[in-house]
Amino acid sequence: MTGTARPSTARRADHLAISRHIRPGELVLDVGCGDGQLMELLQQDRGARTRGLEVEQTGVNRCVAKGLAVVQGDADRDLPVYPDDAFDAAILSKTIQEMARPKFVLGELSRIARRVIVSFRNYGHWRVRASLLTSGRIPALGANRAWWSDGARRPCTARDMAELAEEVGLSLTAITAASGATGDRRSLTRFNWTAEELVFVLERGERLAALKSASAGPLLTGK
Amino acid sequence: MLDSVEIAYETWGEMSPRKDNVVIICHALTGDQFVASDNPITGRPAWWPRMVGPGKPIDTDRFFVVATNVLGGCMGSTGPASIRSNGSVWGAEFPHITIADMVRAQIALIDQLGVEDVFLALGGSIGGMQVLQWTVQARNRVFAAIPIASAGRQSAQNIGFYEVGRQAIMADPNWREGAYLAEGRRPDRGLAVARMAAHITYVSEAALKRKFDRRLQDRQSVGFGFDADFQIESYLRHQGQSFVDRFDANSYLYITRAMDYFDLAADHGGVLANAFRGLSTRFCVFSFSSDWHYTPEESRDLVRALNAAGCETSYVSIETDKGHDAFLLEEPDFEAAVTGFVDAAAEARGLPPRMPRS
Numbered sequence: 266m267t268g269t270a271r272p273s274t275a276r277r278a279d280h281l282a283i284s285r286h287i288r289p290g291e292l293v294l295d296v297g298c299g300d301g302q303l304m305e306l307l308q309q310d311r312g313a314r315t316r317g318l319e320v321e322q323t324g325v326n327r328c329v330a331k332g333l334a335v336v337q338g339d340a341d342r343d344l345p346v347y348p349d350d351a352f353d354a355a356i357l358s359k360t361i362q363e364m365a366r367p368k369f370v371l372g373e374l375s376r377i378a379r380r381v382i383v384s385f386r387n388y389g390h391w392r393v394r395a396s397l398l399t400s401g402r403i404p405a406l407g408a409n410r411a412w413w414s415d416g417a418r419r420p421c422t423a424r425d426m427a428e429l430a431e432e433v434g435l436s437l438t439a440i441t442a443a444s445g446a447t448g449d450r451r452s453l454t455r456f457n458w459t460a461e462e463l464v465f466v467l468e469r470g471e472r473l474a475a476l477k478s479a480s481a482g483p484l485l486t487g488k
Numbered sequence: 489m490l491d492s493v494e495i496a497y498e499t500w501g502e503m504s505p506r507k508d509n510v511v512i513i514c515h516a517l518t519g520d521q522f523v524a525s526d527n528p529i530t531g532r533p534a535w536w537p538r539m540v541g542p543g544k545p546i547d548t549d550r551f552f553v554v555a556t557n558v559l560g561g562c563m564g565s566t567g568p569a570s571i572r573s574n575g576s577v578w579g580a581e582f583p584h585i586t587i588a589d590m591v592r593a594q595i596a597l598i599d600q601l602g603v604e605d606v607f608l609a610l611g612g613s614i615g616g617m618q619v620l621q622w623t624v625q626a627r628n629r630v631f632a633a634i635p636i637a638s639a640g641r642q643s644a645q646n647i648g649f650y651e652v653g654r655q656a657i658m659a660d661p662n663w664r665e666g667a668y669l670a671e672g673r674r675p676d677r678g679l680a681v682a683r684m685a686a687h688i689t690y691v692s693e694a695a696l697k698r699k700f701d702r703r704l705q706d707r708q709s710v711g712f713g714f715d716a717d718f719q720i721e722s723y724l725r726h727q728g729q730s731f732v733d734r735f736d737a738n739s740y741l742y743i744t745r746a747m748d749y750f751d752l753a754a755d756h757g758g759v760l761a762n763a764f765r766g767l768s769t770r771f772c773v774f775s776f777s778s779d780w781h782y783t784p785e786e787s788r789d790l791v792r793a794l795n796a797a798g799c800e801t802s803y804v805s806i807e808t809d810k811g812h813d814a815f816l817l818e819e820p821d822f823e824a825a826v827t828g829f830v831d832a833a834a835e836a837r838g839l840p841p842r843m844p845r846s
Contacts, residue, residue, distance in 0.1 A: 322805060329772065329802050329825040332832025336791055336803040346761075346796040 278443035279358055279384040280306050282464040285441060286382050287311045291353035294318065294378060296340045296370070297360030301328035304335075316352070318343065341365045344373035352378040359384050361426075362417035371467075372433040381435060381467040384443075389422030389457040423457035426465060435467035489583060491573065495593050496564025497556040500524050500540065501548035507603050509839055511546055512594065513555040514611030514618035517686075517743055518735055520563040521555040524548065529563065530734045535816065538823065543845045545827040550834070550842065551607065558618075559593040560585045560742040568738035569669060578738075580666020585742060587614070587750045591621040598626075607837055608830065610634035612815040613782060614743070617642075617750050620790075623769045624752065632833040634826065636774040636815045639786035640760045640793065641751040646781065649689055650744040653682030657737045666738055679737040680728030687727045692778035692811035696720060753793075760793035770800040770836075772829040774815070774822060777805060781812035802829060 280303045287293060289312045295304050298317030301324070307313040317335035319325045328335035336343075341364055355378035361367050362385055374381045388403070396404040403412045403420070421429075427437050427450075437450045443462035448455070456463055498521045503510065513523050513536070524540040526533050540546040540553060557565040560582070568582035598606060609622045609630050616638020623630045657663055660678030664671050704710065705722040716722040756762035771794050775787035784805050791803040804825045808814045815822065831842055 316800070322807060325804055326806075326821045326825055329804050330821075330828035332828045332835070334770065334800050334802050336795065336801055337805050338788070338791070338803065343792065343795075346792040348796060348798055351798055 276306060277302065277358075279462055279464060282441040282443055282445065283356060283358060283382050283384055284310050286380075286439065286464070286466050287313050287354060290314070292316070292351075294347075294352045294355045294374075296344075296355060296357050296374065297363070298324070298328065298333075298335055300324045301331055301333045301335065303356065303358055304328070304333050305331070340370050340373075344370065344377065347373075347377040349376055350379060354378055354380040354382055357381070357383045357385075359386070361385055362419045362421065364419070367419060368429060368433060371429060371435070375433050375435050375467070375469055379469065381430075382464060383426065383430075383467065384462065384464045385421070385426060386417050387423045387457065387460050387463050388417070388420040389424060390461050391458050392461075394458075423453060423460070423463055423465075426463075427453055430465065430467045434470060436470045437465055438468045439466035440464070441466075490566065493559060493566040493593055494564070494570075495556050495559065495566070495597050496561075497521050497554060497597060498523065498525065499555075500553040501551050503552040503601075503603075504839075507601075508605065508607060508837065509551045510598070510601075510603050510606050510608075511551045511553045512598070512606050512609040512619075512622065513540065513546070513553060514594075514609065514615035514622075515555065515558065516611070516613040516615050517747070518683075518731065518740075519615070520561070521557045522563075523555045524553065527563075532734070538816075538818065539826065543843075545823050545830060546608075546610070547842060550840065554597070554601075556594050556597060558590045558743065560590065560739060560746065562736035562739040565593075567736065568666070568742055569736045577667075577669045579669060580738060580741075582738065582742060585746050587617050587621050587746055588625060590746065591618050591625050594618070594622070595626050604629065606630045607839070608632045608634065608833065610636065610826075611638075612636035613638060613812065614747050614750075616782075617747065620752060620763075621750075623767060623771075624755075624763050628768050630769050631837055632770045632772070632829070634772050634774065634829065635787075635790070637776055637779050637782045637787075637812055638790075639782050640753060640763070640790045642747050642749075643782075643786065646689075647748045649686060649781075650748060652685050654741050654744060656681035656685070657741060660737075663737065666741075668737070674732070675737045676732040679732045679735065679740060680725075682737075682740060683731040683735075684724040684728040687724060689781040690812045692780065692809055694778055694809035695811055698809065699723075760790070761796035764794055764797035764799050767797065767799055770802075770833060772802040772804070772825070774803075774825070775805050776810065776812065776814040776819075776822075777807045778809050779812040779814065 292314045295317045298319045304315040318338050320339050325335050325337040355374040364370050440448045441464040442460040523536045524534050542549050557563040560567045562569050568578045572578050609619045611619050616635035619633050619635045623633050657678035660675035662673040663675040700720040703719045705719045710717045752763045753760040773787050773791050775784040794801040806822045810817050
């Protein structure tokens with residue numbers, strides 16, 4: 266095994282926020298699962314059944330050595346093979362802003378899971394806005410580092426994320442800040458100003474389901 | 489058609505009263521049933537001592553491990569060197585066999601041992617093909633499966649390499665259309681060449697460079713002849729020579745042919761995922777980055793099919809320069825991942841945990 270095991274007490278705030286949205290016994294896919302900390306948390310605290318997808322080999326090795334079911338693969342490429350509705354929930358914990366194709370990944374996850382839970386850094390936070398306005402610089406969120414070393418590869422705001430979700434047919438049903446504050450779609454503006462890290466719970470709208478069945482109809486019955 | 493077959497096998501550990509701790513190990517092309525103890529016939533040491541034994545990833549203190557010699561092999565199981573009912577040696581009149589036939593024989597053995605469900609099936613290379621076949625053929629009788637450095641179908645490149653080997657054997661004048669045993673001869677030259685060609689595919693260019701590069705064998709300069717000037721030549725010749733002492737040429741023909749015919753997708757409407765749909769078996773697939781015999785890409789195709797089928801799947805690609813044979817060699821990350829997967833599966837199966845060792 267490479268590296269050393271981290272103490273399980275060092276639970277990430279966004280992981281705890283995510284776990285509140287997982288119901289006992291659910292089948293969950295963690296995309297970009299790293300060394301499996303969130304999967305372990307979900308198993309222990311929620312009794313969830315977990316699967317992971319991770320691009321980095323060292324993370325995968327650690328996960329499998331811990332007995333977690335993890336596949337080494339690339340979400341930007343490997344998600345299309347998963348069948349529809351394969352999971353109760355799919356999770357992107359601080360990974361969507363690192364993806365080459367975030368819209369594609371979110372769209373695929375909305376197909377293979379009934380619920381998609383996304384945690385991300387919110388660049389709509391007032392300090393980011395103030396910094397841009399007054400100094401013309403993007404401040405680091407969370408860790409105190411330069412934009413090029415620690416920032417998200419694709420910075421976006423809470424509003425940006427909500428709009429992307431809508432575009433792929435997902436509606437925002439719950440918001441949790443890493444601080445623990447919760448709300449729904451109506452609190453988006455407030456969270457967009459005040460939260461550095463957010464967890465979005467996204468669910469497929471009825472509209473999308475209707476569209477899907479309408480488009481599948483002719484394929485099944487047509488000549 | 490074979491009226492009956494004999495299957496040679498070895499076991500380690502003890503079967504639990506509930507018969508729920510059975511592990512099947514499927515050997516590679518030139519392997520045998522002597523996984524964890526020395527082969528008394530050839531005197532060769534156990535071929536997987538790193539993986540199987542007391543306290544090892546496949547812990548014989550916990551599991552009842554069964555390994556057979558494959559159908560068509562030459563280490564005690566029925567094969568082309570066996571005597572048929574009319575008293576003559578089968579030779580090239582031995583019926584063609586498939587991976588499915590090999591697995592059918594293994595399932596028959598398990599049935600005979602009174603075992604309903606196998607806890608784990610694992611193996612590398614053609615052994616991995618058998619593992620996949622096990623999960624499909626003994627549907628939901630396999631709790632966990634570890635196909636290592638393997639594929640859901642034999643690639644064109646591999647068919648090509650094994651065809652070179654077969655042609656070398658059949659071009660040897662001592663092959664005698666496969667009847668060499670009856671005539672007291674052996675196509676050793678051909679079989680050695682087959683082994684030499686195949687052996688190159690088992691190692692990586694990086695490993696060859698590290699071990700031999702262009703270094704010369706017991707000389708200061710090249711000899712401008714066809715002796716083994718280079719260390720790599722000497723090494724391959726040794727590999728070929730030592731192989732003929734322990735392997736039957738016709739077995740090599742039949743087993744490599746069975747590998748060529750292996751295509752799980754073709755057996756399931758051309759879609760590999762269809763083979764695995766509805767399986768409750770949990771899988772852990774391994775590949776090695778420098779393996780060009782069974783490439784990581786082939787394992788990835790297998791993993792995609794397993795995911796598409798909704799199977800519980802892990803996939804670990806091990807970074808190494810040791811090539812295809814890496815699964816037999818020291819690879820700590822590989823062993824740690826196998827251990828983690830096996831222990832988690834054992835827990836899910838309700839088997840007692842690993843005993844702490846001092």
